Amino acid sequence: MNTKDNSGxxxxxxxxxxxxxxxxxxxxxxxxVPQGSFFALLGASGCGKTTTLRMIAGLEEPSSGTVHxxxxxxxxxxxxxxxxxxxxxxxxxxxxxxxxxNVAFGLxxxxxxxxxxxxxxxxxxxxxxxxxxxxPHQLSGGQQQRVAVARALINxxxxxxxxxxxxxxxxxxxxxxxxxxxxxxxxxxxxxxHVTHDQEEAMTMADTVAVMNAGRVEQLGSPSDLYxxxxxxxxxxxxxxxxxxxxxxxxxxxxxxxLKAGGGKLxxxxxxxxxPTTTGGKVLVGVRPxxxxxxxxxxxxxxxxxxxxxxxxxxxxSFIGVSTQYVIDSPVCPEFEVYAQNxxxxxxxxxxxxxxxxxxxxxxxxxxxxxxxxxxxxxxxxAA
Amino acid sequence: xxxxxxxxxxxxxxxxxxxxxxxxxxxxxxxxxxxNKPKGxxxxxxxxxxxxxxxxPCGVADMCGSLSIxxxxxxxxxxxxxxxxxxxxxxxxxxxxxxxxAINSLIFLPMxxxxxxxxxxxxxxxxxxxxxxxxxxxxxxHIMFCLSFVVTAVKARVMSxxxxxxxxxxxxxxxxxxxxxxxTLPIAAPGIAAGALLSFALSFDDFxxxxxxxxxxVTFPMFVWGSAQRGTPVQINVIGTAMFLVAVxxxxxxxxITNRRNKVKA
Numbered sequence: 001m002n003t004k005d006n007s008g009x010x011x012x013x014x015x016x017x018x019x020x021x022x023x024x025x026x027x028x029x030x031x032x033v034p035q036g037s038f039f040a041l042l043g044a045s046g047c048g049k050t051t052t053l054r055m056i057a058g059l060e061e062p063s064s065g066t067v068h069x070x071x072x073x074x075x076x077x078x079x080x081x082x083x084x085x086x087x088x089x090x091x092x093x094x095x096x097x098x099x100x101x102n103v104a105f106g107l108x109x110x111x112x113x114x115x116x117x118x119x120x121x122x123x124x125x126x127x128x129x130x131x132x133x134x135x136p137h138q139l140s141g142g143q144q145q146r147v148a149v150a151r152a153l154i155n156x157x158x159x160x161x162x163x164x165x166x167x168x169x170x171x172x173x174x175x176x177x178x179x180x181x182x183x184x185x186x187x188x189x190x191x192x193x194h195v196t197h198d199q200e201e202a203m204t205m206a207d208t209v210a211v212m213n214a215g216r217v218e219q220l221g222s223p224s225d226l227y228x229x230x231x232x233x234x235x236x237x238x239x240x241x242x243x244x245x246x247x248x249x250x251x252x253x254x255x256x257x258x259l260k261a262g263g264g265k266l267x268x269x270x271x272x273x274x275x276p277t278t279t280g281g282k283v284l285v286g287v288r289p290x291x292x293x294x295x296x297x298x299x300x301x302x303x304x305x306x307x308x309x310x311x312x313x314x315x316x317x318s319f320i321g322v323s324t325q326y327v328i329d330s331p332v333c334p335e336f337e338v339y340a341q342n343x344x345x346x347x348x349x350x351x352x353x354x355x356x357x358x359x360x361x362x363x364x365x366x367x368x369x370x371x372x373x374x375x376x377x378x379x380x381x382x383a384a
Numbered sequence: 385x386x387x388x389x390x391x392x393x394x395x396x397x398x399x400x401x402x403x404x405x406x407x408x409x410x411x412x413x414x415x416x417x418x419x420n421k422p423k424g425x426x427x428x429x430x431x432x433x434x435x436x437x438x439x440x441p442c443g444v445a446d447m448c449g450s451l452s453i454x455x456x457x458x459x460x461x462x463x464x465x466x467x468x469x470x471x472x473x474x475x476x477x478x479x480x481x482x483x484x485x486a487i488n489s490l491i492f493l494p495m496x497x498x499x500x501x502x503x504x505x506x507x508x509x510x511x512x513x514x515x516x517x518x519x520x521x522x523x524x525x526h527i528m529f530c531l532s533f534v535v536t537a538v539k540a541r542v543m544s545x546x547x548x549x550x551x552x553x554x555x556x557x558x559x560x561x562x563x564x565x566x567x568t569l570p571i572a573a574p575g576i577a578a579g580a581l582l583s584f585a586l587s588f589d590d591f592x593x594x595x596x597x598x599x600x601x602v603t604f605p606m607f608v609w610g611s612a613q614r615g616t617p618v619q620i621n622v623i624g625t626a627m628f629l630v631a632v633x634x635x636x637x638x639x640x641i642t643n644r645r646n647k648v649k650a
Binding site: 057058059078079080081084085086088089090092093094095096105106109110151152155 | 546548549551552553554555556557558559562566567570571573
């Protein structure tokens with residue numbers, strides 16, 4: 001995309017933060033955010049994502065490591081000397097200044113005299129030209145949010161940091177602002193680093209997502225990559241829902257691994273397994289609920305060959321309009337989740353019915369069995 | 385029944401007006417009697433309307449001298465207490481240090497302690513130090529008891545302040561001094577102003593502590609007290625009414641300014 005300009009790159013090398021009370025918020029971390037990208041730090045509260053952001057802003061001093069912006073090292077620069085601006089959680093608009101002065105604040109502090117035209121243009125960009133002389137508390141949440149963005153962007157920072165910027169908005173407005181922020185980012189081409197605990201928000205907006213847990217980056221990649229190929233149980237459970245089955249490696253044939261699980265056999269492409277696979281060893285087999293097809297046990301003969309299959313009994317089903325979500329009781333996994341599009345609904349798929357779950361082996365992923373199978377489950381609700 | 389219903393509907397207004405009357409009646413009496421022409425030395429009975437006292441507000445010996453001393457002390461005590469109190473408040477809210485909790489509670493003691501006790505203790509202290517009683521001992525005593533009020537008022541304001549506002553300022557290229565002048569101070573200003581106004585009022589009409597530590601200096605409250613034994617000149621009412629008017633005008637003025645500012649913005 002960008003040929004040579006790397007002045008908006010953010011490079012963190014070995015950066016860590018341990019507080020005076022001994023709590024380590026961020027474990028030594030290496031991270032490069034390329035110029036012009038929309039990068040999300042995703043994790044539950046307390047995972048170190050905000051601390052990482054604050055170290056880039058200069059509001060928190062790292063215990064070790066360095067921060068580079070492009071080729072410039074900024075580790076020891078105070079925040080007011082870094083070409084970086086932040087959109088704060090709950091906006092932190094100056095209550096004693098009107099909207100115009102809030103937006104002009106950064107320009108004035110840098111001694112720029114003729115701010116009027118710039119501020120007017122910026123307020124127009126975020127569609128708040130009419131509100132220039134109002135005080136922050138006279139605006140709605142969404143408007144305040146846009147002022148916070150305008151106040152940061154007017155300084156043409158190399159990097160814009162966003163700390164849970166949409167957390168205080170209601171769902172509908174949040175969706176709208178997600179698109180709005182994405183549009184602004186594309187328009188101005190500045191590097192955005194976005195901190196959020198909302199996995200949907202991260203996946204909708206960012207080109208690259210880093211999933212953080214307990215002060216570490218668990219996995220980094222594009223949203224679809226993270227979703228389809230999680231490397232840890234935490235990522236598998238935190239991003240969407242995963243069905244995880246404990247299985248034993250039986251044999252290998254070509255680039256496929258044959259696994260034994262509860263008497264049946266499952267096939268896993270070797271390329272999609274992040275765990276060591278020695279014969280007889282254990283792995284966790286994962287599959288996303290929407291990849292699975294349900295067939296009543298009576299019609300089991302009609303299932304094409306070569307698909308992974310598991311038997312079970314429907315424990316619960318809930319109709320949510322666009323799809324129906326089933327919970328299947330199966331010998332290999334007590335609460336197997338299956339999402340089926342409501343295209344042709346089979347009346348036999350009712351709670352209590354015996355079913356066969358089957359899916360294309362290419363949608364199977366393998367994880368190291370030496371981890372907590374429930375890591376990352378339900379964390380989202382706690383954080384929200 | 386209609387009467388009862390009417391009463392029920394307007395109960396809040398009636399209660400409000402009664403309370404307001406209760407609060408303001410003394411001021412009304414003071415004002416009315418500033419236009420009196422008393423027969424004897426005591427201004428306790430209405431005789432006839434006269435502007436004599438208003439024409440010669442300093443017509444009573446020593447009264448305006450004591451008024452000027454009181455005003456000077458009040459101004460200096462306000463400045464001293466506001467400066468020190470604001471700094472103490474910031475230190476208590478922003479920093480963690482040893483004995484912070486103890487200081488936090490000790491700062492309230494002067495407000496809780498009976499004034500007479502404090503006055504007597506202060507006098508003992510000044511005498512033991514060999515200090516000459518007068519303007520400066522009064523000033524020191526006033527700064528001391530005003531301090532608690534300023535600290536309380538400013539602390540409440542600083543505590544409710546979002547620390548992210550200062551971070552936002554630093555993020556937007558304001559250095560430490562700029563951040564303090566442009567963001568911290570303006571946001572803390574209402575608390576500081578409240579503390580300063582309270583200090584001025586408390587210092588100006590303090591009698592007990594002043595009386596103990598004044599030596600031969602006579603402040604306005606002491607003058608009023610002293611003259612009350614021998615007779616109450618109408619001029620005292622004039623000064624009282626004038627002070628009340630100044631306060632009311634200041635409040636009205638600030639209301640007009642705020643209204644106009646809001647109107648311009650809307």
